[in-house]
Structure formats: structure tokens, C-alpha cells
Amino acid sequence: METFFTTSDQIQHIIKSFNLTKTLFVSSIIIGEAHTGKKTLARYLFPDTPLVSGINDEEVKEALEKYDELIIADFEKLSNPNSLNFNNKRIIATANYLGNATLIDDLFAFIYTMPPLKDRPEDVNYLKTLFVREACSTLMIDEETIDISNIPLNLTMNNKSLKKSVFLDLVKLSMETPEIENIIYQYILKHLDGNDGYREHLGLYERPLIKAGLKKYGSQLQLSQVLGINRNTLRKKIYEHHID
Amino acid sequence: MDINFESFVEWDNNPFILFSSQGKILYLNNAAEILFGYVSKKELYNITLSYAPQNFGYKTTTLSLSYDSFIFYAITVGYENEEQISLRLYNAPRIQASQKLETDKFITTDINILLEANIALFQTKNKNILNLLADQDLPDFKIDQNNFSKLLRKTLDAFRASDSIDISLKLLIGQHVMIENKRISIVELSIIANGRYADTDNEIRALADKSQIKCLLKEHMIKLEVPLVQ
Numbered sequence A: 001m002e003t004f005f006t007t008s009d010q011i012q013h014i015i016k017s018f019n020l021t022k023t024l025f026v027s028s029i030i031i032g033e034a035h036t037g038k039k040t041l042a043r044y045l046f047p048d049t050p051l052v053s054g055i056n057d058e059e060v061k062e063a064l065e066k067y068d069e070l071i072i073a074d075f076e077k078l079s080n081p082n083s084l085n086f087n088n089k090r091i092i093a094t095a096n097y098l099g100n101a102t103l104i105d106d107l108f109a110f111i112y113t114m115p116p117l118k119d120r121p122e123d124v125n126y127l128k129t130l131f132v133r134e135a136c137s138t139l140m141i142d143e144e145t146i147d148i149s150n151i152p153l154n155l156t157m158n159n160k161s162l163k164k165s166v167f168l169d170l171v172k173l174s175m176e177t178p179e180i181e182n183i184i185y186q187y188i189l190k191h192l193d194g195n196d197g198y199r200e201h202l203g204l205y206e207r208p209l210i211k212a213g214l215k216k217y218g219s220q221l222q223l224s225q226v227l228g229i230n231r232n233t234l235r236k237k238i239y240e241h242h243i244d
Numbered sequence B: 001m002d003i004n005f006e007s008f009v010e011w012d013n014n015p016f017i018l019f020s021s022q023g024k025i026l027y028l029n030n031a032a033e034i035l036f037g038y039v040s041k042k043e044l045y046n047i048t049l050s051y052a053p054q055n056f057g058y059k060t061t062t063l064s065l066s067y068d069s070f071i072f073y074a075i076t077v078g079y080e081n082e083e084q085i086s087l088r089l090y091n092a093p094r095i096q097a098s099q100k101l102e103t104d105k106f107i108t109t110d111i112n113i114l115l116e117a118n119i120a121l122f123q124t125k126n127k128n129i130l131n132l133l134a135d136q137d138l139p140d141f142k143i144d145q146n147n148f149s150k151l152l153r154k155t156l157d158a159f160r161a162s163d164s165i166d167i168s169l170k171l172l173i174g175q176h177v178m179i180e181n182k183r184i185s186i187v188e189l190s191i192i193a194n195g196r197y198a199d200t201d202n203e204i205r206a207l208a209d210k211s212q213i214k215c216l217l218k219e220h221m222i223k224l225e226v227p228l229v230q
Helices: A009-021 A038-045 A057-066 A101-107 A121-139 A158-173 A177-191 A197-217 A220-227 A231-240 B006-010 B030-035 B041-050 B111-125 B145-157 B201-210
Strands: A027-031 A051-053 A069-073 A090-095 A110-113 B016-020 B025-028 B057-067 B070-079 B084-091 B107-109 B130-134 B141-143 B165-179 B182-192 B214-217 B221-227
Touching (some): A009 A027, A009 A038, A009 A110, A009 B111, A027 A101, A038 A051, A038 A069, A051 A057, A057 A069, A110 B111, A110 B145, A121 A158, A177 A197, A197 A220, A220 A231, B016 B030, B107 B145, B111 B130, B111 B165, B141 B145, B145 B182, B145 B201, B201 B214
Parallel strands (some): A027 A090, A027 A110, B130 B165
Antiparallel strands (some): B016 B025, B070 B084, B107 B141, B165 B182
């Protein structure tokens, strides 16, 4: 069975409440930002329950007629939720946002809010370890050789951006000149057009160069010497690329 | 012929109390006995004196009195000598439920589970401390689980900013409600705190009405009287 890890009190209470109502015919909805684990939680609590998506109204209607127990994901995408009849059914819905509050209030007995990852620091740590393991296995990196404490974490899109930041960081670790060149090659192949291409894409090289250089050498004077360019030229480029 | 009226008074649904001139209870019928669970002897005696007729005889006054869920619309105070004075309170009629209960659609439920689940839901949003005193031996009974859950959620939500919330769930002994000519026991859920929001009172009333639950909404308290339909 899939497990659902969390140290958040709020989610523990949600799980407790669901476990209590598992055998009852009530309608519940979990509302929270995208990629916070709503569907995973519903699946974990109701592993054998049929699941439909609100993207398809007809499918939801048919499933409601057929089953007494149903998970409806993406509830906010339903175009006509008014017409649904949840009487004497066990409904577990998930939605990325509340939408029509009165309607949700009318339809659902239990309305839960899933906290975003940024409010769950311990869960972030756990998920990070999980993603690092996954990334190491996928990229065939020895887990022992990396320092995961330095991975910059992006939580703006919860699990999705967290996972992406872990993968990107580990990919970076394993990259050498040919791979970096290849990435820029692919990028330029896709984006090059217009009549000012040289200047537009120069930043791809100059921005990281100057940023890294400033971090490493501290002063512009020293960096200009290391780069072998005039101090005024460096200052101009810093201004052009909006580097602080 | 000597007629003994005592048992008729005894089983009258309207409370009847006979006080001595010192305010001691000389006699009370069954309905009055239940009423004394909610109001003090002193208070009723004071009312008796305040509304007593000036001379020997009987006087009926129309007024509005309420103790907990008991509501009275009139009282009669009477005395024929200096030793005894009587008080009779007239029950205000209960409003007939507008909807018929579709009990065949209901599912037998352990109310404690529904209550606990709703408390867990409440705790996902609030940090308030709840004290729960529940009778774990309440029999399962039939209820519209979804509607009742909504009612519980709204009721608890009214206490979202309250401190010291006390929840109790118990069988009301000796009290019944008639639904479709059947005598049905009542389970009382009461939530008391230092204060509460009243913004959803109308919604609470509507949801309660749907399940034929009598609700009592006071400043510091909400009481739900749930019929124990078997």
C-alpha cells in the first residue's frame, strides 16, 4: 500500500477524520494548492475506490450512478457541479481552489484544507530526501558522494517545483562542458529568431559568468583582472544585465 | 362522588407546583420535576409571588418564559388559603416539523463517530481546546449522515474563536419526541463556551429542521436535540 508521510498536525487531523468517516456515507472535499498531495492522500486513504476527474463532466455523472463510493479529483474543473447528487454516497473530492464557496458548503459535509508545503518544513525535508533518492537512482549518482544540504529548494509550486529543484541540482552536479554546451545549443535552436539574436542571447553566457565571478572574487576590480577586460566594460555589462 | 384529580395533574404535560407559604415545595407533578433540572425553586417561587392575584382565587397571565428548551406562554397562580399557593405553567406549542423524515433512506450510525470526525475537522482549522464528555454507550440510530455532518460542522464553526469549549453528548432521560406517532428518545448534544459567532444561525436552523432536530441557539451555547430514530 502506498504510504502518506506527514508530520503536519493539520494533515494528521484530516487523516483522523477520514479514518473515522471511512464507513459513513458522507461527502468530503480536500482543498489546497496544486501539488500538495491531495490526490495522493485520497488514494492512500481509499486505495480501492474508483477515481474520476472533474475535467470530464459526463464521466463523473456516470460514475456517480454506478458507484456508492467515488473519488472526484479536480473538482474545481467541473462545469456543472450543481446537478450532482451526493445523497447516501461516500464522496471524496479534491480541488485546487474553493471556487463557489456556497456551493461547496451545500454539497460537502466535510471540507478540509490541505496546507501548502511552505507551511510544512518537516514534510519538505522528508520529500527532499525522497526525491534525492529517486533522482540519484534515475541519474545513477552515488548518493553518498553528494551533499544534499546545499540544494536550493523551490516551493512555489509545492511538490512539483520541489522535485524539479532537486533533479536540476543533481543534474548540474553531473554536468561537464559538453553537456552544458549541448543544453545551450538546444535552447538557442528553439529560441533564436528576430534580428538582434546575438545581443539577446549573450546574457546566457555573460550573466552567470559575472554573477559567479563576483561571488568568487568579491570586487569588480579584481574580477575585471581575472576576466582580462577593462573595469569600465565590466561595469557596463553589470548594468546591462541588471546584476546587483 | 369523591373524585381524586391528583393523578390527572401528576401526568399533565404542563408543569404544576404547589408551594408552602415559606416557598417549600409541597407537591410537584412529573413535568415540573423535569423542569426543575433547569430552573431553581427560588426563581419559580418568586414568579409565583409576583403574579399572584391580590385576593384568594386564581389569576392567569400571558407572558413568555423560557428555561433551556422549555418555553411557556402563560401561567396560572392561585391560592385559597394562607398556607398553599400553586403555579401552573403552560407549554408553548412546538412548531410542527415542516418536512417528513424519510427514515428509510437513513443509515444506522454511531453518533459518537460522526461527532469525533467533526471535532477532528474542527481541529484542522482551529487550535481551541475542546472538552468532550460523551456517552459512549448511546445506541446506533438512523440519521441522514451527510446532513447531520453539515449541521455539526456549522455548529462547531460557530465556536471557532471561543475558549473553553465544552461538548457533551447524552441521552435525555424521561424526554421524548413524537415522530409519526412513535415515541422517540432524544439525544442531546450541547456545546457551551465563553461566547460564539451567530452568523450562521439561520443555516444551522435550516439544517436542523431538515433532520427534525430541535436546536436551541443561545449566546454562549448551542443545543441540538436529536431524535433517536431506530
